[in-house]
Amino acid sequence: MADVTRKDLVRALNATADLLDVLGSDEGGFRATAYRNAARSLDRHEASLEELQQTRFAGVPKVGKGIAAELLAYLDSGRFAPLDEAAEGVPEGVQGLFAVRGLGPKKVRALWDAGIDSVPALRDAAQSGILAAVKGFGAKGAQTLGQAAQFVLDAQDRFLLSQATLAAEAVAGALAQAGFGTEFSGDLGRSRDTLGGADLTVSGGEPAAWAQTLAALEGWAAGEQTAESLSGRWGGVPVRLERGEPAALFLPFDEPEHAGLTLPEPAALLQVADIQGMLHTHSVWSDGTATLREMVAGVQTLGHAYLGTGDHSQSAAYAGGLTPPRLREYIAEIRALQAEGLPILAGAEVDILPDGSLDYADDLLAELDYVVASVHSGFGLSAADQTARLVRAASHPLVNILGHPTGRLLLRREGYALDIDAVLDACAASGTAAEINANPWRLDLRWQDVLRWRGRVKFSINTDAHSVAGLRDLRYGVLMAQKAGLTSADVVNCLDMAAFRAWARPVSSGG
Numbered sequence: 001m002a003d004v005t006r007k008d009l010v011r012a013l014n015a016t017a018d019l020l021d022v023l024g025s026d027e028g029g030f031r032a033t034a035y036r037n038a039a040r041s042l043d044r045h046e047a048s049l050e051e052l053q054q055t056r057f058a059g060v061p062k063v064g065k066g067i068a069a070e071l072l073a074y075l076d077s078g079r080f081a082p083l084d085e086a087a088e089g090v091p092e093g094v095q096g097l098f099a100v101r102g103l104g105p106k107k108v109r110a111l112w113d114a115g116i117d118s119v120p121a122l123r124d125a126a127q128s129g130i131l132a133a134v135k136g137f138g139a140k141g142a143q144t145l146g147q148a149a150q151f152v153l154d155a156q157d158r159f160l161l162s163q164a165t166l167a168a169e170a171v172a173g174a175l176a177q178a179g180f181g182t183e184f185s186g187d188l189g190r191s192r193d194t195l196g197g198a199d200l201t202v203s204g205g206e207p208a209a210w211a212q213t214l215a216a217l218e219g220w221a222a223g224e225q226t227a228e229s230l231s232g233r234w235g236g237v238p239v240r241l242e243r244g245e246p247a248a249l250f251l252p253f254d255e256p257e258h259a260g261l262t263l264p265e266p267a268a269l270l271q272v273a274d275i276q277g278m279l280h281t282h283s284v285w286s287d288g289t290a291t292l293r294e295m296v297a298g299v300q301t302l303g304h305a306y307l308g309t310g311d312h313s314q315s316a317a318y319a320g321g322l323t324p325p326r327l328r329e330y331i332a333e334i335r336a337l338q339a340e341g342l343p344i345l346a347g348a349e350v351d352i353l354p355d356g357s358l359d360y361a362d363d364l365l366a367e368l369d370y371v372v373a374s375v376h377s378g379f380g381l382s383a384a385d386q387t388a389r390l391v392r393a394a395s396h397p398l399v400n401i402l403g404h405p406t407g408r409l410l411l412r413r414e415g416y417a418l419d420i421d422a423v424l425d426a427c428a429a430s431g432t433a434a435e436i437n438a439n440p441w442r443l444d445l446r447w448q449d450v451l452r453w454r455g456r457v458k459f460s461i462n463t464d465a466h467s468v469a470g471l472r473d474l475r476y477g478v479l480m481a482q483k484a485g486l487t488s489a490d491v492v493n494c495l496d497m498a499a500f501r502a503w504a505r506p507v508s509s510g511g
């Protein structure tokens with residue numbers, strides 16, 4: 001089987017539906033609808049990919065024989081033929097427009113019809129006023145789309161910290177085997193949240209010898225070589241090796257925001273091993289891929305003490321959010337696992353509704369061991385309304401952690417309009433911890449905000465893992481915490497399970 005995941009299947013089905021809609025060749029849109037329905041159904045189905053392959057997708061609602069055969073071929077070949085076919089009819093530049101936030105198939109078609117056939121063309125059309133004149137867009141829509149297009153253009157040739165780290169580790173590992181020492185440097189040494197590539201300082205040997213070593217490394221594509229340096233790409237990420245001695249500076253404190261501050265000694269900063277509880281994670285109860293039991297085992301394998309769950313609430317229907325009766329069943333399963341002696345706490349990631357109220361009634365929230373409150377909708381509110389919404393949620397006595405507070409997705413979209421200082425002030429006043437979401441797409445809060453508020457607000461570093469593998473993202477959150485000068489005293493995950501429980505529910509924890 002080619003290296004295809006369930007998410008890949010869902011993505012391929014949706015992308016095919018989008019392109020069919022853009023093409024308009026699908027009379028009545030029946031095929032597109034069929035692919036979309038199959039995608040939604042497959043996304044929610046609980047069987048593993050292996051099981052699905054063995055049973056040829058039998059029993060998955062909305063996946064008929066025809067689509068099942070296409071998916072099986074995809075699993076074998078790594079190509080989804082209907083997508084390739086549809087893509088042939090749509091220029092690459094037009095397909096690229098789907099990367100712009102706010103554009104669905106209908107609008108992409110309208111842009112294409114108006115001769116706006118790429119992201120740069122969209123940006124230019126927004127600036128020149130041409131876009132505002134296209135039917136269905138208007139001045140306000142054109143301005144928003146122009147900004148979104150610019151965001152996509154700025155994100156080109158940028159990489160996530162995780163991508164650069166994995167590339168650097170592959171290269172450093174190969175060089176270490178040949179006896180060359182390496183150290184992260186440049187923007188990677190600074191743990192920047194996005195970067196142009198991975199910089200490494202190499203001690204020992206010559207660029208020619210490094211090049212010889214790396215020639216045997218899978219995924220390595222050689223680039224330029226000078227007397228002092230070697231460049232190339234690993235897995236598409238640019239890697240630059242430069243000759244030098246290990247840096248004496250602690251690079252994470254090497255930003256303008258650090259100037260003049262008194263910061264902890266590097267050795268005193270938070271470490272991955274200090275994290276006892278993995279809080280805010282997802283399981284098959286909502287949109288995760290692993291059972292609660294598997295997630296607990298995953299946490300323990302990584303050397304942490306306990307798992308805090310955080311499945312979605314009812315308003316997050318797209319993510320299989322739990323209705324109140326389902327939440328009670330979920331809590332009952334967690335209580336049963338606790339009775340077995342498993343180190344697990346019952347939490348939920350509860351949606352913050354547009355008015356700042358929460359997605360469950362207070363009596364239901366009180367049945368949980370802790371509550372993460374997050375925004376997953378209503379991104380378009382004004383800064384004043386969004387701030388009031390988050391302040392209200394952060395001030396709720398049963399909310400313990402404010403999840404991914406700014407809503408940004410690196411290289412994909414900016415966060416919503418917000419006065420983050422007002423929100424963190426509310427966290428400080430109510431004792432709510434602010435999340436540093438460790439997912440490399442988020443890294444939200446921004447470390448700059450954490451740095452400004454350290455000592456006044458408690459923080460929680462959460463992977464938001466939707467799979468056992470996702471738990472490994474913790475290190476990126478810890479890097480952000482280090483950049484912000486946090487020690488274990490600042491971070492509620494460093495409490496042991498009993499202490500965390502008592503912190504989250506000070507009144508009821510005695511009973």
Ligand SMILES: [Zn+2]
Nearest residue numbers: 349374403404
């Ligand atoms: Zn979330």
Ligand SMILES: [Zn+2]
Nearest residue numbers: 280282349464
């Ligand atoms: Zn989450």
